[in-house]
Amino acid sequence: MKVLLLYPEIPDTFWSFRHALPFLGRRSAYPPLGLLTVSALLPSHWNRKLVDLNVEKLRHKDLAWADVAFLSAMLVQGPSLSQLIARCREAGLRTVVGGPITSADASSYEEADHVVRGEAEGIIEEVVSDLEAGKARHRYEAAGRADMTRVPPPDLHLARLRRYSSMPLQYSRGCPFSCEFCDVIELFGRTPRAKTAEQVLREFEQLYGMGWRGSVFVVDDNFVGNKPALKVLLPRLDEWMRVHGNPFSLFTQASINLAEDDELLSLMQSARFNRVFVGIETPVKESHRAAGKLQNVKADLLESVRRIQEHGMEVMGGFILGFDQDTPEIFEKQIAFIKEAAIPVSMVGLLTALPNTRLWRRLSEEGRILRQSMGDNTAALLNFIPRMNPEVLLAGYRNVLASIYSPTEYFERAQAMLSRLGAMPKPRLVFSDYLALCRSLIRQGIFARYRVAYWRFLGKTFLRTPGHLGLAVTLAIMGHHFFTLTRRMESGFPQRDVVF
Ligand code: SF4
Numbered sequence: 001m002k003v004l005l006l007y008p009e010i011p012d013t014f015w016s017f018r019h020a021l022p023f024l025g026r027r028s029a030y031p032p033l034g035l036l037t038v039s040a041l042l043p044s045h046w047n048r049k050l051v052d053l054n055v056e057k058l059r060h061k062d063l064a065w066a067d068v069a070f071l072s073a074m075l076v077q078g079p080s081l082s083q084l085i086a087r088c089r090e091a092g093l094r095t096v097v098g099g100p101i102t103s104a105d106a107s108s109y110e111e112a113d114h115v116v117r118g119e120a121e122g123i124i125e126e127v128v129s130d131l132e133a134g135k136a137r138h139r140y141e142a143a144g145r146a147d148m149t150r151v152p153p154p155d156l157h158l159a160r161l162r163r164y165s166s167m168p169l170q171y172s173r174g175c176p177f178s179c180e181f182c183d184v185i186e187l188f189g190r191t192p193r194a195k196t197a198e199q200v201l202r203e204f205e206q207l208y209g210m211g212w213r214g215s216v217f218v219v220d221d222n223f224v225g226n227k228p229a230l231k232v233l234l235p236r237l238d239e240w241m242r243v244h245g246n247p248f249s250l251f252t253q254a255s256i257n258l259a260e261d262d263e264l265l266s267l268m269q270s271a272r273f274n275r276v277f278v279g280i281e282t283p284v285k286e287s288h289r290a291a292g293k294l295q296n297v298k299a300d301l302l303e304s305v306r307r308i309q310e311h312g313m314e315v316m317g318g319f320i321l322g323f324d325q326d327t328p329e330i331f332e333k334q335i336a337f338i339k340e341a342a343i344p345v346s347m348v349g350l351l352t353a354l355p356n357t358r359l360w361r362r363l364s365e366e367g368r369i370l371r372q373s374m375g376d377n378t379a380a381l382l383n384f385i386p387r388m389n390p391e392v393l394l395a396g397y398r399n400v401l402a403s404i405y406s407p408t409e410y411f412e413r414a415q416a417m418l419s420r421l422g423a424m425p426k427p428r429l430v431f432s433d434y435l436a437l438c439r440s441l442i443r444q445g446i447f448a449r450y451r452v453a454y455w456r457f458l459g460k461t462f463l464r465t466p467g468h469l470g471l472a473v474t475l476a477i478m479g480h481h482f483f484t485l486t487r488r489m490e491s492g493f494p495q496r497d498v499v500f
Contacts, residue, residue, distance in 0.1 A: 004062055017165070020480060024435070028164055036155045037120065041120060056160070068095075072099030075100065085111055102117050122144055168216075175190065175222040176190055181358075222255050250271065253276065253278075255279065269422065276308060276315060282326075287324075312424040317346045344414040346404055350381075353384045405479075415464075418465045418472060419464060444477075
């Protein structure tokens with residue numbers, strides 16, 4: 001059997017980093033880990049080919065070559081997924097669709113030949129044997145959750161690694177918390193399941209053996225969901241890194257209670273984690289309480305962010321506007337918090353009711369759902385009726401973005417963050433880093449309208465924290481993405497999409 005693994009296009013959102021990637025000479029942030037893990041579960045006698053639309057075009061001859069296409073997508077990739085299914089149908093190619101998009105919404109993608117829900121590990125064998133026998137059903141549903149200790153390393157050799165800025169690696173699935181708006185716990189459960197230390201080290205070894213150096217994104221939704229297990233893994237990872245000459249810098253996502261644990265912070269710092277995304281959501285405790293985000297109610301958020309930063313990890317923050325408890329003062333509160341916390345990269349989005357979440361169920365009962373979510377909370381498209389006047393909410397959202405992504409404000413936060421940042425291991429520079437530096441100096445330092453703020457930022461970093469100059473250039477490049485996207489959103493904010 002010849003299988004074409006198809007990954008739909010990711011639209012231009014905050015998370016795409018589309019306007020930063022050209023500085024690095026890369027086309028996309030990460031290869032599709034889920035699809036490459038599915039590939040590793042397929043029989044060894046099947047031929048595989050990956051086409052990731054984010055880095056390459058799908059050609060007619062790819063479609064003609066294959067016997068079946070496997071497609072996986074997140075909600076935000078829905079439009080591109082539909083187009084791909086249609087193209088496969090036109091070419092007479094059978095389609096198998098899965099991933100978070102079908103797991104979240106049972107009724108989606110009926111036009112595909114086969115729709116798979118749930119974690120692939122629990123169902124793929126049956127799908128494969130039915131396809132081989134020519135009797136595959138329309139719908140498959142995995143029973144239960146996957147045993148992570150049996151998940152194989154992804155087939156990364158299928159991806160053109162040099163087209164990506166970072167490599168993905170998964171350690172665990174699931175999160176012990178219970179945030180009302182979160183779909184992770186619905187998809188993966190509240191009991192974190194993890195790979196063994198041996199499995200994880202084997203995957204790092206695989207990346208190392210393939211010649212990858214630089215950034216690795218540990219994609220777990222909450223890396224610190226099971227702290228005792230992590231404290232077994234991290235010392236071994238630290239040792240592996242030292243023996244291999246520290247080839248990678250690591251980035252992950254974690255809940256704020258990471259900051260309560262000095263030992264864990266030190267272990268992560270030592271293992272070369274230098275960036276962590278934390279869902280802060282709002283400075284308003286009543287909103288956390290109502291959303292069931294109790295770990296944020298307990299924490300002193302500003303102090304927690306500072307503690308993580310002092311352990312050499314840049315904090316990227318997730319923020320939400322549109323909670324029922326939000327009043328028009330929320331916009332200034334968010335801006336002030338983001339500034340005081342010194343979080344340059346702040347992903348501020350509108351609250352979205354994702355399918356099959358507690359929030360979706362509550363809002364449905366209250367008759368407040370307007371439409372399915374597109375999975376992009378920066379789209380300025382409300383999918384439920386907020387308590388606040390929607391026009392006020394959207395205007396306030398626009399003001400928050402305009403304020404935090406004005407180049408001067410952004411560079412000031414970046415400067416403040418660099419001055420608090422604890423010791424970071426010296427980054428291992430690769431050729432593309434030098435290229436990125438040259439491109440940044442030319443595009444941002446000469447041609448950008450914000451070049452004065454850019455040079456002031458680099459100059460101050462050179463004088464005050466020269467050890468962080470490389471990171472300062474990275475932050476400036478990321479800033480370019482946010483400045484560009486924010487300007488575009490400001491000019492094209494679709495008021496017509498506000499439905500009352
Ligand atoms: S901490 Fe994060 S991953 Fe866990 S339930 Fe809350 S939003 Fe979801």
